[in-house]
Amino acid sequence: MQPLVRFFSSARVIDGNAIAKQVLEEVRGDVNALYEQYGRKPGLAVILVGARGDSQAYVKKKVDACKACGIKSFSYRLPETAKQKDVLEIINELNRNPECHSTLVQLPLPKGMNQNAVLDQIAFEKDVDGFHPFNLGELCITTRVPRFVACTPTGCMEMLKRSGVPIEGRSAIVLGRSQIVGLPMAMLLQRANATVTIAHSKTPNMPELCKKADIVVAAIGKPQFVKGSWLKKGAAVLDVGINLIRDPSKKSGLRMVGDVDFESALPQAGVITPVPGGVGPMTVAMLMRNTVESARRFFKAQGPLSKEAREAAAKEPEYTCPTACHG
Amino acid sequence: MQPLVRFFSSARVIDGNAIAKQVLEEVRGDVNALYEQYGRKPGLAVILVGARGDSQAYVKKKVDACKACGIKSFSYRLPETAKQKDVLEIINELNRNPECHSTLVQLPLPKGMNQNAVLDQIAFEKDVDGFHPFNLGELCITTRVPRFVACTPTGCMEMLKRSGVPIEGRSAIVLGRSQIVGLPMAMLLQRANATVTIAHSKTPNMPELCKKADIVVAAIGKPQFVKGSWLKKGAAVLDVGINLIRDPSKKSGLRMVGDVDFESALPQAGVITPVPGGVGPMTVAMLMRNTVESARRFFKAQGPLSKEAREAAAKEPEYTCPTACHG
Numbered sequence: 001m002q003p004l005v006r007f008f009s010s011a012r013v014i015d016g017n018a019i020a021k022q023v024l025e026e027v028r029g030d031v032n033a034l035y036e037q038y039g040r041k042p043g044l045a046v047i048l049v050g051a052r053g054d055s056q057a058y059v060k061k062k063v064d065a066c067k068a069c070g071i072k073s074f075s076y077r078l079p080e081t082a083k084q085k086d087v088l089e090i091i092n093e094l095n096r097n098p099e100c101h102s103t104l105v106q107l108p109l110p111k112g113m114n115q116n117a118v119l120d121q122i123a124f125e126k127d128v129d130g131f132h133p134f135n136l137g138e139l140c141i142t143t144r145v146p147r148f149v150a151c152t153p154t155g156c157m158e159m160l161k162r163s164g165v166p167i168e169g170r171s172a173i174v175l176g177r178s179q180i181v182g183l184p185m186a187m188l189l190q191r192a193n194a195t196v197t198i199a200h201s202k203t204p205n206m207p208e209l210c211k212k213a214d215i216v217v218a219a220i221g222k223p224q225f226v227k228g229s230w231l232k233k234g235a236a237v238l239d240v241g242i243n244l245i246r247d248p249s250k251k252s253g254l255r256m257v258g259d260v261d262f263e264s265a266l267p268q269a270g271v272i273t274p275v276p277g278g279v280g281p282m283t284v285a286m287l288m289r290n291t292v293e294s295a296r297r298f299f300k301a302q303g304p305l306s307k308e309a310r311e312a313a314a315k316e317p318e319y320t321c322p323t324a325c326h327g
Numbered sequence: 328m329q330p331l332v333r334f335f336s337s338a339r340v341i342d343g344n345a346i347a348k349q350v351l352e353e354v355r356g357d358v359n360a361l362y363e364q365y366g367r368k369p370g371l372a373v374i375l376v377g378a379r380g381d382s383q384a385y386v387k388k389k390v391d392a393c394k395a396c397g398i399k400s401f402s403y404r405l406p407e408t409a410k411q412k413d414v415l416e417i418i419n420e421l422n423r424n425p426e427c428h429s430t431l432v433q434l435p436l437p438k439g440m441n442q443n444a445v446l447d448q449i450a451f452e453k454d455v456d457g458f459h460p461f462n463l464g465e466l467c468i469t470t471r472v473p474r475f476v477a478c479t480p481t482g483c484m485e486m487l488k489r490s491g492v493p494i495e496g497r498s499a500i501v502l503g504r505s506q507i508v509g510l511p512m513a514m515l516l517q518r519a520n521a522t523v524t525i526a527h528s529k530t531p532n533m534p535e536l537c538k539k540a541d542i543v544v545a546a547i548g549k550p551q552f553v554k555g556s557w558l559k560k561g562a563a564v565l566d567v568g569i570n571l572i573r574d575p576s577k578k579s580g581l582r583m584v585g586d587v588d589f590e591s592a593l594p595q596a597g598v599i600t601p602v603p604g605g606v607g608p609m610t611v612a613m614l615m616r617n618t619v620e621s622a623r624r625f626f627k628a629q630g631p632l633s634k635e636a637r638e639a640a641a642k643e644p645e646y647t648c649p650t651a652c653h654g
Contacts, residue, residue: 116471136467137460140514141506144443144460169529177517179468186525187467190504193529195536198513202496202520209522 011269014159020281027288031070039305042295043072043099048106050080055106065284084113088121095123101295102128128290139187153185155282156238165236168193175199176219218259228264237272240279338596347608354615358397366637369622370399370426375433377407382433392611411440415448422450428622429455455617466514480512482609483565492563495520502526503546545586555591564599567606
């Protein structure tokens with residue numbers, strides 16, 4: 001430990017929790033303003049199939065965030081043995097439901113379900129996760145404004161923006177090319193006029209490529225993969241990885257780490273996101289923002305409620321989903 | 328001129344005309360095989376609005392290629408003054424027409440028409456140009472098989488393949504990020520496991536980036552922009568540019584050149600496509616291939632015609648489009 005040297009040379013750590021809190025406060029304000037204007041509240045439906053612990057925890061976080069922001073949430077919990085057609089039926093119902101402006105299916109789905117078929121069933125106007133090919137396609141086309149962009153990369157962009165990291169004309173590398181993070185991340189950086197390289201498991205020279213990049217996004221699912229020695233001095237480093245590694249010093253015997261070797265990266269990077277407390281909380285915050293933006297589009301098309309309807313709606317109890325499987 | 332040195336060190340020039348001819352012959356064989364199996368022929372509809380000379384020439388090339396391959400073509404020619412709703416009506420009719428398996432609208436559309444709205448109206452199952460956001464989105468997702476990919480980048484991939492250029496694990500740079508060439512090109516190279524960099528007008532260091540690339544695709548619309556000195560020795564260079572420059576030595580006073588400075592690139596590249604006679608003819612050939620693949624999917628779903636229907640169909644005159652605006 002060389003505290004003095006480190007004090008002068010180490011990266012600014014981006015506080016994902018603090019930025020997420022800020023975003024959630026803004027969303028809460030937007031929800032109130034929409035209610036003032038239209039007499040309606042945004043609604044988010046979450047479908048969970050099976051009983052994976054991590055998925056349940058993620059769903060709980062999303063539902064809690066809805067509550068905190070004043071967004072109506074409808075959560076559907078189906079058993080592991082549910083049939084694909086049951087999920088599709090719920091999605092169809094939600095596609096028609098005017099109270100629901102956003103629908104997400106918690107991934108992964110149980111084996112035997114066709115993830116693409118399920119995701120494609122969500123009306124692309126309600127595809128708050130931005131996983132529908134139509135929405136991903138619109139993201140790729142610079143002359144279009146995409147309706148929805150996946151929440152994790154949107155959160156990364158928001159952190160760059162609020163941390164004052166310049167993007168236009170800079171070089172960026174995205175490690176990983178998934179539909180959920182890597183690919184949309186590359187497209188967002190590209191839209192912001194960075195020169196983007198998409199690296200992946202078949203890339204032979206990742207350290208060399210990272211060394212050239214002003215912005216490094218690690219979303220490759222390998223614990224502590226990116227070393228400080230790979231980084232250009234002063235680079236912005238966004239760590240999307242969530243990996244559990246053995247750590248006998250912890251009560252659980254496990255420790256959560258990212259795809260970046262934080263210790264060695266810290267003195268080299270200009271700004272860096274930690275794991276946990278970096279990208280993670282931003283994902284839920286951006287989900288809330290996407291939900292509100294979706295509702296705004298629907299409300300704009302539908303127009304405000306009449307005075308009478310507004311008064312009637314105010315007296316109504318909170319919406320309860322009529323479906324038997326509603327949890 | 329140093330003929331000897333050049334003989335030993337210059338690039339292999341990829342003959343787009345020859346490869347396109349080969350592809351068209353294969354397509355002709357596929358059309359015949361489909362007719363044998365299903366008693367049906369693939370159909371391509373081309374919609375042209377206005378009277379631009381270049382657009383008319385492109386449409387003629389496409390219709391001629393259909394004839395040469397045994398594909399039915401329906402061409403619709405509307406005046407410059409046509410309304411957007413007229414175009415949408417024709418597209419809707421074609422979406423329902425079981426004889427049409429592929430629909431394309433020749434771009435650019437006249438000013439005042441919303442290109443996105445028109446392209447989105449084409450059923451994505453018939454979007455032979457691959458411009459629909461749904462099809463572009465599927466192309467981006469490596470776990471999916473896209474129905475259609477834009478013809479120019481598909482033609483580039485075919486030329487790389489037939490010229491024996493390895494792609495997996497190699498570095499590629501795509502100059503340009505249009506929906507029609509650059510973006511889908513980058514996605515195709517990425518799917519083939521190249522490490523792809525997308526460069527564009529805001530990229531400050533293109534020469535330096537090109538120097539690192541095993542594969543360079545120039546689709547940036549600037550005549551003779553990429554210089555030989557930018558290239559890595561032995562790189563594969565695909566030139567998508569079509570630019571007219573002044574040339575007093577020509578009768579027309581004009582000469583067609585690509586986005587690559589061919590003369591200086593020739594001694595440096597490993598393989599290179601010329602302009603004209605490189606990427607251009609491949610685009611039409613891939614359009615024919617896309618049309619046949621689309622028809623194959625429709626035929627597979629519909630099943631073969633009965634013996635009676637097949638005999639009746641064989642006696643029918645060639646399909647004539649009932650729409651008044653058909654040209």
